[in-house]
Amino acid sequence: xxxxxxxxxxxxxxxxxxxxxxxxxxxxxxxxxxxxxxxxxxxxxxxxxxxxxxxxxxxxxxxxxxxxxxxxxxxxxxxxxxxxxxxxxxxxxxxxxxxxxxxxxxxxxxxxxxxxxxxxxxxxxxxxxxxxxxxxxxxxxxxxxxxxxxxxxxxxxxxxxxxxxxxxxxxxxxxxxxxxxxxxxxxxxxxxxxxxxxxxxxxxxxxxxxxxxxxxxxxxxxxxxxxxxxxxxxxxxxxxxxxxxxxxxxxxxxxxxxxxxxxxxxxxxxxxxxxxxxxxxxxxxxxxxxxxxxxxxxxxxxxxxxxxxxxxxxxxxxxxxxxxxxxxxxxxxxxxxxxxxxxxxxxxxxxxxxxxxxxxxxxxxxxxxxxxxxxxxxxxxxxxxxxxxxxxxxxxxxxxxxxxxxxxxxxxxxxxxxxxxxxxxxxxxxxxxxxxxxxxxxxxxxxxxxxxxxxxxxxxxxxxxxxxxxxxxxxxxxxxx
Amino acid sequence: xxxxxxxxxxxxxxxxxxxxxxxxxxxxxxxxxxxxxxxxxxxxxxxxxxxxxxxxxxxxxxxxxxxxxxxxxxxxxxxxxxxxxxxxxxxxxxxxxxxxxxxxxxxxxxxxxxxxxxxxxxxxxxxxxxxxxxxxxxxxxxxxxxxxxxxxxxxxxxxxxxxxxxxxxxxxxxxxxxxxxxxxxxxxxxxxxxxxxxxxxxxxxxxxxxxxxxxxxxxxxxxxxxxxxxxxxxxxxxxxxxxxxxxxxxxxxxxxxxxxxxxxxxxxxxxxxxxxxxxxxxxxxxxxxxxxxxxxxxxxxxxxxxxxxxxxxxxxxxxxxxxxxxxxxxxxxxxxxxxxxxxxxxxxxxxxxxxxxxxxxxxxxxxxxxxxxxxxxxxxxxxxxxxxxxxxxxxxxxxxxxxxxxxxxxxxxxxxxxxxx
Numbered sequence: 001x002x003x004x005x006x007x008x009x010x011x012x013x014x015x016x017x018x019x020x021x022x023x024x025x026x027x028x029x030x031x032x033x034x035x036x037x038x039x040x041x042x043x044x045x046x047x048x049x050x051x052x053x054x055x056x057x058x059x060x061x062x063x064x065x066x067x068x069x070x071x072x073x074x075x076x077x078x079x080x081x082x083x084x085x086x087x088x089x090x091x092x093x094x095x096x097x098x099x100x101x102x103x104x105x106x107x108x109x110x111x112x113x114x115x116x117x118x119x120x121x122x123x124x125x126x127x128x129x130x131x132x133x134x135x136x137x138x139x140x141x142x143x144x145x146x147x148x149x150x151x152x153x154x155x156x157x158x159x160x161x162x163x164x165x166x167x168x169x170x171x172x173x174x175x176x177x178x179x180x181x182x183x184x185x186x187x188x189x190x191x192x193x194x195x196x197x198x199x200x201x202x203x204x205x206x207x208x209x210x211x212x213x214x215x216x217x218x219x220x221x222x223x224x225x226x227x228x229x230x231x232x233x234x235x236x237x238x239x240x241x242x243x244x245x246x247x248x249x250x251x252x253x254x255x256x257x258x259x260x261x262x263x264x265x266x267x268x269x270x271x272x273x274x275x276x277x278x279x280x281x282x283x284x285x286x287x288x289x290x291x292x293x294x295x296x297x298x299x300x301x302x303x304x305x306x307x308x309x310x311x312x313x314x315x316x317x318x319x320x321x322x323x324x325x326x327x328x329x330x331x332x333x334x335x336x337x338x339x340x341x342x343x344x345x346x347x348x349x350x351x352x353x354x355x356x357x358x359x360x361x362x363x364x365x366x367x368x369x370x371x372x373x374x375x376x377x378x379x380x381x382x383x384x385x386x387x388x389x390x391x392x393x394x395x396x397x398x399x400x401x402x403x404x405x406x407x408x409x410x411x412x413x414x415x416x417x418x419x420x421x422x423x424x425x426x427x428x429x430x431x432x433x434x435x436x437x438x439x440x441x442x443x444x445x446x447x448x449x450x451x452x453x454x455x456x457x458x459x460x461x462x463x464x465x466x467x468x469x470x471x472x473x474x475x476x477x478x479x480x481x
Numbered sequence: 482x483x484x485x486x487x488x489x490x491x492x493x494x495x496x497x498x499x500x501x502x503x504x505x506x507x508x509x510x511x512x513x514x515x516x517x518x519x520x521x522x523x524x525x526x527x528x529x530x531x532x533x534x535x536x537x538x539x540x541x542x543x544x545x546x547x548x549x550x551x552x553x554x555x556x557x558x559x560x561x562x563x564x565x566x567x568x569x570x571x572x573x574x575x576x577x578x579x580x581x582x583x584x585x586x587x588x589x590x591x592x593x594x595x596x597x598x599x600x601x602x603x604x605x606x607x608x609x610x611x612x613x614x615x616x617x618x619x620x621x622x623x624x625x626x627x628x629x630x631x632x633x634x635x636x637x638x639x640x641x642x643x644x645x646x647x648x649x650x651x652x653x654x655x656x657x658x659x660x661x662x663x664x665x666x667x668x669x670x671x672x673x674x675x676x677x678x679x680x681x682x683x684x685x686x687x688x689x690x691x692x693x694x695x696x697x698x699x700x701x702x703x704x705x706x707x708x709x710x711x712x713x714x715x716x717x718x719x720x721x722x723x724x725x726x727x728x729x730x731x732x733x734x735x736x737x738x739x740x741x742x743x744x745x746x747x748x749x750x751x752x753x754x755x756x757x758x759x760x761x762x763x764x765x766x767x768x769x770x771x772x773x774x775x776x777x778x779x780x781x782x783x784x785x786x787x788x789x790x791x792x793x794x795x796x797x798x799x800x801x802x803x804x805x806x807x808x809x810x811x812x813x814x815x816x817x818x819x820x821x822x823x824x825x826x827x828x829x830x831x832x833x834x835x836x837x838x839x840x841x842x843x844x845x846x847x848x849x850x851x852x853x854x855x856x857x858x859x860x861x862x863x864x865x866x867x868x869x870x871x872x873x874x875x876x877x878x879x880x881x882x883x884x885x886x887x888x889x890x891x892x893x894x895x896x897x898x899x900x901x902x
Contacts, residue, residue, distance in 0.1 A: 180506075205745035213850045452506050456513040464736065468727060471740055471752070 004193040004242045004476055006466065009186060011039070012149065012249035019253045020174065025167050032143055032166070032253065039148040040106075049106045052089055056110070059085065060117035061141050067124040068135055079121055086114040092328045109151040111325065111481050115284055116145045120159055122288060140167065149250040153242055153478035155260040156280040162255065171254040178251070180448065184455040185248040191458035192241025194466045198473040200234035203227075208396075211403045220404050224412045225419075227400075231391055232384045235477055236264065239278075242476045265424060268366075268375040270346040270382060274319065274339075281322060290318040312347045316340040326390065326481050331397070335389035342382055369425075376428075377421025381413060391477075518732075525731040529562035529738070539570055540636060551576045551636065561605050562734050563857040564864065568607050575655065578602050579632045580614060586660045591886055592629045593620075594659045596785075597667035598645035598675075600801055600863060600871075601634035610865045612872035619872070623880045625890040631659045634667070644675045646781045653788040663884060664789055665875075666798040666837075668828060670762050670806065676778035734859060741858035746808050746851055753805040754816060763806065765820045775824075779831050786835035796837040797884060800825040801863075801871055802846060804856040810846040811853075840883050842874035 015035035019028050044050050063078035089110060091100050120136065136144075136159070144162050165172055207227025211220055240261040250257045260279050267273035274282045297310045323336025354362040365371055388397055401409070437444045444450060465471050539557030553576040560567040573582045586592050595601050595613050603611030613632040620628040633656055635645045649656060649666075656664060713719040727733050744752060754760045761771045782798075789796035802810065802821065809821040822843055829839040846852055855866035863871060880889035 199743070202743045202745065202748060205748055206743065209745045209747070209851070448502065448506065449509050452509045453513050456510045457517060460514060460517055464732075465740075468724075468733070469737060469740060472755075 004190065004245055004473075006190075009190060009245060009249075011035075012245070013186075013252070015148070016249060016252035023171055025169065025171070028171065028254065029139065029143060029166060032147065033139065036143070036146050036148040036151070039151070040146065043108055044106045045104065049104060052101060052105045053107070053110065053113075056082075056085055056089060057113070057117070057142070057145060060121065060145075061138060064117075064120045064124050064136065064141070067121060072125045079118065082114070082118055082121060086110065090328055093330065108479065109146075109153070112150065112152075112154050112156060113145050115156045115281075116159070118288070119156075119284070120144075123159070147250075147255075149246040149253070149255070150257065153239065153246075153476055153481070154278075154280055155243060155247070155258050156284050157258055161258065165255045172251075172256060174252070174254055177448070181451070182248040182251045184451045185244050187455045187459045187462070189241040189244025189248065191462045192237040192244065193476070194241075194473040195458075195462050197234050197237040197241060198465070198471065200230045200237055201474045204230035204234055208400070212399060217404055217408055221408050221412050221415075224400075224404060224409070225416060228384045228387075228412070228416060229420075231387045232265075232380070234474075235387070235390075236261070238474065238476060239478050242478070265380055266376065266428060267379050268372040269350075270342040270379050271315075271350075273379050273383060274322075274343060278322075281325075282318075285318050285322055289321060290314050293317060308347075308351050312344050312351075315347050316344040319343045329393070331389045331393060335386060338386040338389065342386065373421050373425040373428075374417075376424045377417045377419075380420040380424065381416040384416065385413065521732045522730055525562075525735040529731060529735045530560060531562045531731070532558065532560040532567055534558040536570075539572065551578075559605070561857070561860060562731060563738050563860055564605050566605075566607060566865075568605055571608070577631070577633050578608060580608055583631060583659055586629070587627070590627045590629050591624075591662045592631060592660055593663045593665050594656055594661035595630060595632045595634055595665050595667065596645075596649045596656060597634040598669060598672055599634075599636050600669050601632065601667040602636050603632075603868060604636060604862050605857065605860065606863070606865050606868050610868055612868050612875060615869070615872045616875060619876050620879065620887065623876060623889045624887050628887075630665075631661075633659065644677055646672050646676060646778070646785070650781060650784045650788065653785070653792075657792050657794070661794050662886065664794055664796045665879075666785065666796060667871075668798055668800050670803045670824060673762065673774060673778045673824065673828075676774060676781050738859045746812050746853060749853060750805060750808050750812065750815065753808075754819060760805070760819070762824050763809070763815075763819045763821055765818055765823060775827065778828075782828070782831055783835050786832065786837040790836050795884065796832075797840055797879075798828070798832045798837055799840045799842055799875065799878070800828055802843060804853050804858070804861050806843075807846050807849075807856070808851070808853040810843060811849050811851065813847065838883060840875075840878040842871070842878055845874045845877065846870075 015031060018035075019031040021027070040050070059078075060082060063075055063082070066075045067078070088095065088100070089105075089107060120141070140163070143166065144157075144159055147162070150157060204227050207223045207225075207230060210223035211227060215223075243260045247257045247259070258280050262276040262279060264273055264277035267276050294310060294314045297313065298307065301310060317340065319342070320336040320340030323339040324332055326332050326335060350362075353365070357365065388400060392400065404412075434445050435443045439447060441447060466473070535555075535557035536559055538552065539555045540551055551570075551572045553572060553574045556569065556571045558567050558569050570578060571580075573579055575583055577583075593616070601613060603613060608614050611632075613630055613634070617628050617630045620630075633649070635643070635648050643651070709722075710719070713722045741749065754763070761767045764771075767775075786796055802825075806821045809815045809819070815821060825841070825843050829841065832839045849855075849870060852867075852870065855870055856863050879887050882888045
């Protein structure tokens with residue numbers, strides 16, 4: 001059962017239907033537990049394959065329990081141990097091979113479980129308030145860390161948010177309108193993953209293939225643009241489509257998962273981009289890396305003139321870690337440097353402009369439509385280029401960059417920047433104008449009738465492509481992380 | 482389950498739904514489906530037009546015996562949705578798409594008679610762009626002697642006629658009547674699929690191998706729509722009928738065409754190999770059904786080579802790959818358990834064992850980048866580009882000395898240059 005397949009959606013809908021047979025939180029928790037165990041059992045090859053994950057979870061639970069009982073000083077080592085256990089189980093390539101486990105074991109969703117366990121461990125520490133120090137039972141712990149809707153690729157929900165919905169005496173209301181909206185979102189997600197992402201993946205593969213063919217340089221440049229542009233759009237359709245599906249399924253089970261995307265390609269800067277892309281991951285790292293690191297640095301370096309640049313360092317470290325988290329190989333170190341470097345340079349640019357122009361003039365400039373449009377284009381083209389270290393290995397990266405010379409690559413990047421600027425600005429303008437068409441109940445384009453039209457259209461196309469044409473879509477990329 | 486956490490619910494505003502929406506929303510949905518289906522079909526027909534003029538009078542589609550390939554002295558036109566060309570099919574009085582009538586062989590002329598199926602006949606390609614039409618001039622230049630090519634290939638079973646290989650064997654006197662100095666037999670994987678010896682008539686695979694859409698449609702026509710519907714539900718064939726109706730729509734054809742054409746070589750090969758039945762002939766160990774089929778073809782091959790040998794005519798066979806096979810050869814690697822050369826090697830060995838000659842053009846496809854683009858993605862036949870590639874390879878292999886009479890007077894400069902037509 002792939003994580004965004006029709007089987008997964010049907011499985012989730014059955015679990016949601018069962019969950020809603022009773023409003024009792026015990027019943028709902030039992031259904032969620034059963035669904036999660038069934039889901040894991042279907043994905044795991046054998047019980048033996050689950051042992052490392054079970055050990056990781058048990059260790060995490062033990063450490064959390066000790067910290068909640070006031071042993072936080074004595075268990076400070078548990079945080080680095082959990083981090084190391086994660087790195088070890090994920091088989092990061094810098095670890096010596098003889099040191100790793102040499103049998104196939106289950107690591108699906110481990111990255112996301114890691115974030116949840118670490119979140120609970122940190123929150124259970126000595127500085128935690130009474131809310132966080134409340135004892136977490138083993139079953140709620142399992143439900144939170146292994147919840148089948150968020151197991152594979154997130155979103156990374158906070159425990160207090162999960163607890164508020166899952167264990168509420170009165171669950172979240174689920175009326176006809178909400179059900180309708182969630183079904184529309186399910187269809188939208190399914191369409192994104194199984195149709196849009198598939199087509200964009202084809203575009204990217206075709207571009208890559210064309211780039212390596214003995215064709216004139218102009219065609220290679222076009223292929224380079226096609227390949228570079230297609231991948232971030234594919235990744236967005238693939239990941240946000242999956243997130244749409246799980247958010248809708250969870251909502252049908254009366255759990256409100258956090259949003260993970262907020263129109264990322266509308267971001268006018270790279271800093272803004274990471275506020276809109278994989279939101280729960282960047283929030284997590286801002287909470288547990290950026291903020292503590294900034295506090296430490298500010299305590300040690302008290303010069304007010306240095307203060308803004310401390311933020312730059314913290315941004316670099318945070319987003320470098322985001323990049324590195326994505327994979328186990330050296331390509332992801334470069335990806336991390338490019339992400340960290342991107343946000344750091346973006347921050348320096350903002351600080352420098354504010355210093356040169358003055359705060360007010362800079363604020364006015366930042367509101368200028370043309371400045372925003374070019375910023376949007378630059379953000380997209382930068383992100384698209386950094387993606388080479390995300391999807392390709394060193395051999396492929398070598399092939400890509402040696403396919404055409406430096407000057408044509410520069411032209412490709414310029415075309416992408418200006419092209420993205422024009423296309424995204426047109427899209428934003430069109431969207432704003434279309435949303436102005438209003439009825440008494442709000443925008444006509446987001447009315448329930450319009451949503452039914454979109455959902456029906458997307459369902460028809462998805463049905464034809466996946467079921468009738470039997471065209472399978474690529475798997476969820478973030479499943480591998 | 483013990484729960485220790487007690488929390489209060491959040492206040493979430495639920496949008497009100499109205500009673501009229503129970504009717505309106507499904508109606509909007511149904512209307513959307515209808516509009517989508519109609520507009521997609523209209524758009525597909527507009528963007529990918531298909532024309533058939535006089536095709537029923539040309540191909541023997543309604544011949545109840547299934548023995549006649551085409552009607553002699555006929556002409557018809559057809560444009561398939563995947564092609565931008567309206568192709569003329571003009572058949573001479575012997576029923577061949579030979580570009581003219583068969584005349585007595587002039588002295589000093591070397592005559593090649595082509596036998597084969599739809600690829601050799603040049604289905605969906607203008608005659609002047611088929612390899613059969615291009616060969617005489619180029620071979621004459623290369624060999625320095627007058628070469629004639631007479632195309633006796635028949636279209637194929639799907640046009641309502643007989644299976645091409647069987648037809649060539651049954652009417653070999655017609656092949657010999659063309660006074661060939663050489664018979665060039667162009668074999669495709671489909672010919673093996675279509676092989677049907679006498680034993681095969683009683684084989685359990687007969688129904689699967691010999692699809693005859695006429696029986697189904699003729700009986701269906703006599704029934705009403707509701708009669709058909711209830712009968713298909715009762716028989717449990719409703720799903721199949723629905724699928725077959727869908728596959729007849731232009732929307733389905735266009736969607737499949739676009740999807741297959743947009744796939745990269747790697748993706749295309751992967752998705753083709755997923756269909757175990759279609760990819761059977763590419764496996765290193767094909768299943769028993771395919772082995773039986775290969776045996777049937779071997780019997781037909783033995784028959785044709787024997788007839789040629791008895792007549793004292795040199796027979797040269799060549800194997801032309803289908804779309805996925807060409808893609809695999811060009812790519813140079815394929816998943817374990819598959820081999821795009823295996824079938825050709827078996828056919829080559831069989832031809833040679835039975836006393837014929839074989840020319841090998843498959844390795845030449847290694848030098849062609851993305852040769853699958855030279856086939857119609859859905860229909861699977863070579864397009865004009867594909868016919869040109871086959872033409873170049875045939876010239877190269879025919880003039881390299883395998884056939885002494887056709888040895889090039891100067892080394893052939895054919896080139897494996899991509900795009901050279």
